[in-house]
Amino acid sequence: MTLLSVREVSKRFGGLQAVSDLSFDVAGGSIKALIGPNGAGKTTLFNLISGFLQPDSGEIVFGGEEIRKLSSCRIASRGMVRTFQHIRLFPGMTVLENVMVGRHVHSRSGFLAGMLNLPFTWKEERRIREKSLEILELLGIGAFALSEATSLPYGRQRIVEIGRALACEPRLLLLDEPAAGLNMRETGEMGKLIEKIRGMGVTVLLVEHDMSLVMKISDEVVVLSYGKKIAEDRPLSIQKNREVIRVYLGDDQ
Amino acid sequence: MVRRYSAVFAFALFLVAIQLATLFAGAGYYLTQLTMTAYYSLLTIGLCMLIGYAGQISLGHAGFFAIGGYVSAFLTTCDLTPHKGSALVSLLSKSGVLVFRPGLYGGTLLTVHPWPACVVAILLTVVIAYLVGGPVLKLRGHYLAMATLGFGIIILRIVLGTESLGAADGISDVPGFPLFPGLAISGDSSLRVSNYYMAWGLVILGMVFLLNLVHSRVGRALAAVHGAEDAASAVGIPTARYKLHTFVLSAVFASLAGVLLTHYNGGIGPSEASVMKSVRYVAIVAAGGMANLWGALMMSLVLNYLSLRGYFGTFDDAVFGIILLLIMLFAPDGLLRRHILADLGRMFSRNAAGEEGS
Amino acid sequence: MLRSGACARSACSRSLHEERTKDLEFFFQYLVAGITYGTIYAIVAIGFNIIYNATGIINFAQGEFVMLGGMTAVTLHRFMPLPAAILGAVVLTTIVGAIIEIAFIRWLRRPSVLRMIVITIALSILIRETALHIWGESVRSLPYFTGSSMTSFQWGGVYVSPQILWVIGIGVFVVAALGAFFNLTMLGRQMRACSANRDAARLCGINAGNMVTLSFMISAAIGALGGCIICPITYVQYDSGTPLAIKGFTVAILGGLGNSTAAVGAGMILGILESFSIWVLPAAYKEVIAISILLLILFVRPSGIFGSAEAARLKDF
C-alpha cells in the first residue's frame, strides 16, 4: 500500500535544475532513505514534498490526495510532518512546551476559546499536556520536560524535535539528516528510535549521510545525483549498484 | 493559572487603592487622566499582543484607534433630522437605532445611538483589519514597518481631508455612551468614579482575555510562529492565519479604545491618528519589554498618565524619545521584566519568546 | 503662444488649438513639479540606502539630517557667505552623523530589525526636539542660490525656477559622485565589501565598524546638502524632517532597498505621480494616492519596482 507517491516532480532555481523528473513511492509502514552526494537535491525534494516549495511540474500524492498545491501547514495537518536539518526548536520554551506545540493539529480551541478560558479549553489543555508528557517518556527525555529546550545538548535537541513531530501523530515522518552532528553512540540510539517510531505505525522517509545508519534501518533506498534518481532498491542491492558506487567514489573505472 | 489571576487581582486592588487614596485626599480629579490612560492602555495591551507575541510590528495602530473613534463620533453627532421623512431613517428610528437627544446648545438632534454606532465602528475595524492585514502581514522587517506606517498615514490623510469628519478640527460635541441606566461613559465630573472603574474594569477584562490567550494553545502557537516560523508551519500551525487573527484582535482593542475615549472626551481630533501617536504606542510596548503584557500595561499607565497631566511640559515628545532610546539601547527586553519580574519568578520569562522578532 | 495674464480672457473664447497648447503646457508644468518632488525625495532616499547597505538598518532619523543641514546653514549664513555656510552645515551635520553612529549604533551586537527601527525613530524624535529647543518654532529659509523667489526660466508656458535646476543638478552630481566613490575608490570598494559580507570583509583586514561610521557620515552629508538646496524652495523648521523622511523611505522601498540609482527612478515615479494626481483629484488626498500605490507595489513586488525578487529574498531580516 503506497502512502506517498512522488511523480515526475521537477524544480528549477534560476539556471540550476535542482530536481528533475523524479518519481518514487513510499510504502506505508516502511522506512525509506534518500541518499546522494551534497547538492543532489535531497533537501529540495523534502521541501517540495512538505509544501515549503512548490514544484514546477509533477504530482505529489499523499494518502491518495494530491497535495502539490497545499501549504506546509495544511500538509502537516493531513499527517505528514518533517524535521529540519538545522534544528529548529522554539526558543524560550521548555521541552514540554515545544512538544505541546506539536499537538496543535489535534486540538481545537481557537482565539475566542483561548481568551475566555472555557472549561472545554482546560480539559483540552490537560489532554495536550498528558499526551506530550507521554511522548517525552516514550523518547526517554521525560526528565527534561521543564528545561529550556534550546539549552539541551545537541543530541537531545534532535530528539525533542522528533518528539514535537511525533506529537502531531503523523502518518509519514520526514527526517532531514537525523544523525547529523551526533556521535557514534547517539547515532546508534537514533537508529533504534527510528525503528521504534516505525513500530508505532509511522512511515518514515529520511535523508541521511550516515551510510551505516541508512543501511541498517531502511527498507528501501533512493539514490539521487544532480536532481535525478539513479537508483532505488533495497540497501544490500544499493551497496552493489555500480552507478551508485561511481557517483559516490568517482568515475575511476 | 492561580498566579495569573492573582496578579490580576493584585492589580485590581491597586486600582481600588488609588481610587480610595484620591477619595481621602479629596483629589478625585486625578481619576480623569487615569480614566483616559485606561483607554490608551487598552490599545497598548492589544498592540503588545501583536508586537510581542505574534512578532509583527505595527506603526499604524493609531489608525485603528482613529477608525473606532471617528466612526462612532460621526454616527453619534451627524444630525439626521432633515431626513426624518425618508423611509430608512424612520425605520431606523422606530427600531431604536436612531434616537432624539437634546443638542448641547439647544435644539434636538436625531442621531445614531452610541450602541449601534459602536458596533458599526468595531465591525468596520474588523473588515478593514482583515483587508489590510492579509497582504501587509506577508511582509517582513522594514517592509512591514513601512506598510503599517503607510496605513496609518492613509487614515490620517483621509481624516484630515474629509470635511464631514471635521477635517483638521475633528468632531466635537460627541454625547456620552449610556451603557445601561444610570451608567454612562462620559466626561461629566459627577460620573468620574464610575467611569474610572468602568474603564479600568475593561482593561482588566482585556488583560484577563489576553493572558488567557497567551497561555492557551493559540498563545503557544504564536510563540512558536514568533520563534521559528518554518518549524511552526511544519507542525501544522497556519502561521499566516494566526498572525492575521492577532492583527485583527489588536485592531479591535485599538478601535474599542478609540470609541470609548471619544465618548469620554466628547470628541476626537486628527492628532489621534498621527504617526507620532503610533510611535508612542510602540514605544510603550517596547519599554514594557515587548512580549510582556504586564510590562506594557504598567508602562502605559505611568507614561500616558504623566503625559496627559502635562508633567513633561514642552518636552513631551522628547521624554518619549529618551525613554525609547535608553530602553532600546540598554534594556531591549524591557525594564520591568529584567529587574522586577525576573525576581518574582519565572512567571513571564517562560513565555518570553526571546529577542523580539525579525 | 499665450502666456499668463489670464484674467482678461474668458474661457469660452478659446479655440481648440489654444486649448491643446494650454493642456500641453500644463502637462509639462505638472511634469516639472513632479520632477522637483522626485529629486527631493530621491536625495533623501539615497541617504537611507547608503546606511542600509552598510548596516542593514533603515535610519529613520535621515529626515532629521536634512532638517539639521538646512537649519545650520541658515544660522551660519548670518555670519558668512552662502557657499561657506552650506559647506559648514554639511560638515557639522556629518559630524553629528558620526557621533550618532559611534554613540548609539556601533556597540550594539546584532540588533534585531525591530530594535533598530525603534532606536532610529527615537533618535529622530530627540534630534527634532533638540532643534526645537535650540532654534525655536519659527520658520527659516535660505536665499535662492541664483535670482530670487520671483525669477524663473520659461519655455513656452512652462516655468522653471533656477533653484529647481540647482536641486536637479546637485542631485545628479550626488548620484554620479557616489557611483564613482563606490566603484572607483579603494574606500568605496571596501564599504561595498562590508555591505556584501561583513565577516569576510573583516577577514580581509577592513575595519567594518569604521565603514559603518563612514556610511552614516556620507548619508548625513548628503542629507544636509539636500536640506540646504531645497531650503530656498520650501523653508526649514524644526519638524520639517519627518515628512521628508517618510517620503524618502517610501521612495527607497519603491526603488528596492539599497539601490540608489533605482531610488532616483522611484523618486521620479512617485513625484510625478503625486503631481499628476493633483491634476485629476483634490490635492488633499495627494498622499493617500501615493501611499496606496506604494502599498500595492509592496504587496505585489516587495522587492520594489526595480529590485529583483531573488535579491530581496536573500536579505535576511
Add this chain to the structure above:
Amino acid sequence: MREPASPVSIGSHDYERKEEKMRKYIGVVLGALIASLISGAFARAAEPIRIGAIFAVTGPASFLGAPEAKTLEMLVAETNRKGGVLGRKIDLIIKDSGASPEKAVSFAKQLIEEDKVFAIIGPSTSGETMKIKGIAEQGKTILLSCAAAEEIVNPVAKWVFKTPQKDSDAVIKIFQEMKRMKISRIGVLSGNDGFGNAGKGQIEKLAPQYGITIAANEVYDAKASDLTAEVTKIKAADVQAIINWSVVPAQAIVIKNARQIGIKVPIFQSHGFGNIKYVQAAGAAAEGVMFPAGRLLVADVLPKSNPQRELLIRYKKNYMSFCSGEECSTFGGHAYDAYTILLKAIGQAKSTDKEAVRTAIEHLKGFVGTGGIFNFSPTDHNGLNVDAFEMLTVKNGKFALLKK
C-alpha cells in the same frame, strides 16, 4: 518686597533665555522666601488669582502657541510688578497641548477641577477649543479662546469667548477689495489645518453674495515642501485672483510657487499671514500680496488719531524686549487681548466672582485691543466686526497699509 513671587508657575517653557530664566528663578526663590517670612496671614489675604492657559507651544501649531505663551508670561509679569489686580497677584499656569484635542481636554479638566482656575485663556486651535467648549460651560469657567473658528462663539455658549477676529469678516474684507478691483473669478487654496478649513468654508459660503465664482478650490498639506502642482491647477483654472487661506508656514511656499510658474494675478492671503517670518520665507514673491489683518502689524504707520496706535506700539516694543528681539505676530496679540479683557472685566466687576466677571465681559464696550475695538454683548462673544481689519500689503519686505 521686591520682585514678588509672581512667575512661580509660569510653566515649564524654555525660550532661549536660560540665563535670564535662571536669574529670574533665583529672584523668585528669594522673593518667595522673603514673602513667606514677612507674613503668612497677609499672604493669605491676598491670595493670587489663578489663570490657566492652554496653548500649542510645541507641535504643528507652535507658531500660534509659542508667541501666545510668551505674550501671557510677559503680561502677567508686568501685572504682578505693578502690584496685581484688586491687590491680588496673578498666578499663571501654562499647559502645552501640542495641538492635540485630547490633551486640551485633559488640561481643561485639570485647570477647572483641580487648579480651580478663575479663567482659561486659549487654546490656540479651533479643534481644541471646540473639544473643551462644553467642559468650560459645564465647569462654569470663563474660556477666552485664541482660535479663529466662528463656531466657537456661534452658537453662543455662556462662558466661552474668543478674541481673534471672525473669519467671515476677513473674507468680507477680501471680497470687498475684490469687488473694488472688479474680480469675479477666483482660485482658492487653503491649508489642511483648522484655520484653513474654517476659512475655506466661509469663502464658499460668502462668495455668491459678492458675485464671485470659485473656479478652483484646493487644500494643501501643512507640511508640504513644494506646491507647484497645486498652483498649476489653479493656473489652469484661469482665475483673476487667488485666495491663499492658511496660517501654516507652507502658505509662503504657495506664494513662491505661484509666482515662479508665472501666475501674475493678485494674491490675497488671510489674517493668518500676519507673521513677518512668512514674508521673509516667501522673499521677493511676497511683494504686493494683500491680506486683511489687525492693525498690530502696521502700528508705526497708523495715523496718530487711531485709538489702537499707542497700545500696539507698546505691545510691539515690550514683546521684542521680552523675547530678545523676536518680532511679534498677530497671534500673540490674541492672547494679549484675552488677558487684558479679562483684567479689565475683573476691574469693572470689582470682584473675582466668576459670574460677575463673565457678565462684565459681556458688557464691555469700546475696549481697545490689538485685534480691534471690542464691543461684546450677550449675543456676541467675539465683539469684533469687519472694521477690526485693515487691508495690508507687503512692500519692500515689510507690512504696509494698502493704499486705495
